[in-house]
Each structure stands twice: as C-alpha cells, then as structure tokens.
Amino acid sequence: MAAASRFRLALVQLSVCANKQENLLRAARMVKEATAGGAQMVALPECFNSPYGTQYFGEYAESVPDGPSCKALSEMARDNSVHLVGGSIPERAGETLYNTATVWAPDGSLVAKHRKVHLFDIDIPGKIRFQESETLTAGASLTTFSTPWCRVGLGICYDLRFSDMATLYARQGCDLLLYPGAFNMTTGPAHWELLARARSVDNQVYTALVSPARDTTASYVAWGHSLVASPWGEVVASTEADETVIYADIDLEELKRIRENIPLGKQRRLDLYDTVQKV
Numbered sequence: 090m091a092a093a094s095r096f097r098l099a100l101v102q103l104s105v106c107a108n109k110q111e112n113l114l115r116a117a118r119m120v121k122e123a124t125a126g127g128a129q130m131v132a133l134p135e136c137f138n139s140p141y142g143t144q145y146f147g148e149y150a151e152s153v154p155d156g157p158s159c160k161a162l163s164e165m166a167r168d169n170s171v172h173l174v175g176g177s178i179p180e181r182a183g184e185t186l187y188n189t190a191t192v193w194a195p196d197g198s199l200v201a202k203h204r205k206v207h208l209f210d211i212d213i214p215g216k217i218r219f220q221e222s223e224t225l226t227a228g229a230s231l232t233t234f235s236t237p238w239c240r241v242g243l244g245i246c247y248d249l250r251f252s253d254m255a256t257l258y259a260r261q262g263c264d265l266l267l268y269p270g271a272f273n274m275t276t277g278p279a280h281w282e283l284l285a286r287a288r289s290v291d292n293q294v295y296t297a298l299v300s301p302a303r304d305t306t307a308s309y310v311a312w313g314h315s316l317v318a319s320p321w322g323e324v325v326a327s328t329e330a331d332e333t334v335i336y337a338d339i340d341l342e343e344l345k346r347i348r349e350n351i352p353l354g355k356q357r358r359l360d361l362y363d364t365v366q367k368v
C-alpha cells in the first residue's frame with residue numbers, strides 16, 4: 090500500500106516549571122489533547138521536563154532511555170498510539186551531560202535519539218550571554234528517522250542556525266525538519282521565524298519549531314511562537330507565547346509539486362560544491 094501523502098503534526102507549546110513530575114504530567118495531558126485533535130505525530134519542546142539553564146542541567150539530568158522521563162514519554166506514545174518527538178531533556182551518561190531529544194513509536198519503542206550537536210554559546214553584550222558548554226557536551230552525530238509518511242531530520246534549537254545540517258537532512262530524503270527549541274527575547278523576535286522559513290525555502294521541506302510557553306518569572310525567558318513553515322516558505326501554523334497546541338497538515342503532494350515547479354534538487358551544481366556527512 091502506498092504511504093499516505095498527508096499527516097497531521099501537532100506542536101505542544103508546554104508550560105514548563107521547576108517540578109519535574111508536574112512537567113511530565115502536564116506533557117502527558119497535552120499529548121492526549123493533541124492526539125484527540127487528530128495529530129498522528131506530536132512534538133514537545135526543548136527541555137520539556139526542566140527549566141532551561143546551565144544551573145539546572147545537572148540536577149534534572151537522567152539516563153536515556155532508562156530514566157523516568159523516557160519511561161513517561163514511551164507511555165505517552167503508547168497510550169495515545171502516536172508518533173512522539175519527546176522534546177529534549179538533560180541526559181546524563183556517566184560524568185557527561187547532553188541536551189538530548191528522543192523519538193517514540195506508537196508502540197512505545199524508542200525510534201531515535203539526538204544529542205544537540207551545536208551547543209548554544211553566545212555573548213551579545215547587554216542582552217544575553219549563554220554558554221551551554223559550561224556544563225554540556227555536544228553530540229557527535231546527526232539524526233534522521235523514518236515514519237509511515239516521510240523521513241524526518243531532527244535538531245535541537247541552536248542546531249537550527251546551521252544550514253549545512255538542514256541541507257544534509259534534505260539530501261538524505263527528509264521532507265520534514267523538526268527542532269524542539271527555546272529561543273529568547275533577544276534572538277527570538279530577530280531570527281526564529283526567519284530561520285524556519287529559510288531552512289524551508291532553501292531545502293523545499295517543512296520545518297517545525299516547538300518552544301516552551303513563555304514564563305516571564307523564569308531565569309531564561311523563552312520566546313514561544315512555535316510554528317510550522319511550508320516548503321514554499323510560508324508559515325502554515327503558529328502561535329504567540331502562551332501554552333497551547335498547534336496543528337499543521339503536512340502535505341507531501343504539495344511538497345512534491347513545489348520541487349517539480351522549482352527543481353532545485355536537480356539543479357544543484359554538485360560539480361562545483363558539495364555538503365557531505367562525515368559521521
């Protein structure tokens with residue numbers, strides 16, 4: 090049977106607090122709501138089980154996939170019979186900490202695991218300084234996974250800024266790029282939507298960004314504005330800063346049409362340049 094050419098993606102813009110158990114329960118409620126809204130694939134945000142900040146990663150870190158948050162994610166996928174991109178969580182592997190996303194099949198089995206490969210180290214004087222590398226280690230490989238509808242390329246937040254990674258994913262056959270992320274009040278308004286639309290239009294793919302809801306009392310204030318950009322570069326689903334679920338119908342026929350109309354894939358001058366995956 091040919092794969093269906095459409096599926097419904099839901100992004101859960103979750104309110105995240107300091108209580109891990111509460112975050113897990115809230116996520117479970119929202120995944121249920123998203124599935125009831127017709128979603129076949131649901132995604133949670135970056136650091137969905139803990140506040141975002143280098144001071145929190147060690148305290149909230151867990152083993153992947155043996156820790157309680159992965160157990161909860163596996164149950165959410167199975168209970169709702171849904172493909173679940175479990176946002177990211179701080180992962181502990183021995184002495185090393187990573188920012189790690191997991192993907193779960195509708196039977197609750199682990200499909201993929203991505204350790205953020207580009208750590209968020211920036212310094213904009215007077216605005217924001219953040220150094221993930223003070224506590225985290227970068228992942229060492231890129232991550233794609235297959236679904237009944239299409240191949241998906243996975244990144245976490247700052248990974249979105251690296252166009253080579255997105256282009257590699259597209260060349261590996263991904264039709265959807267998915268980034269749990271948490272931009273902030275400086276870089277969010279400037280770059281969040283622009284980057285999603287750029288990744289989409291450059292690579293003729295859908296790009297989905299899923300943020301935590303904004304908490305103005307948190308030490309790191311997330312921009313929110315979860316969104317989906319189409320292969321035409323349009324925003325087809327979006328929201329503002331509060332907790333909510335947004336939905337987008339991912340239309341792979343439309344994507345194919347766009348690639349036929351503007352055949353970038355065939356016109357690339359790979360005799361002049363190339364983008365290769367090393368690991």
Ligand SMILES: O=C(O)CCC(=O)C(=O)O
Pocket residue numbers: 135208209245246247248250270271272273276277
């Ligand atoms: O790239 C940015 O502006 C924000 C990145 C970020 O917040 C992150 O990687 O967690």
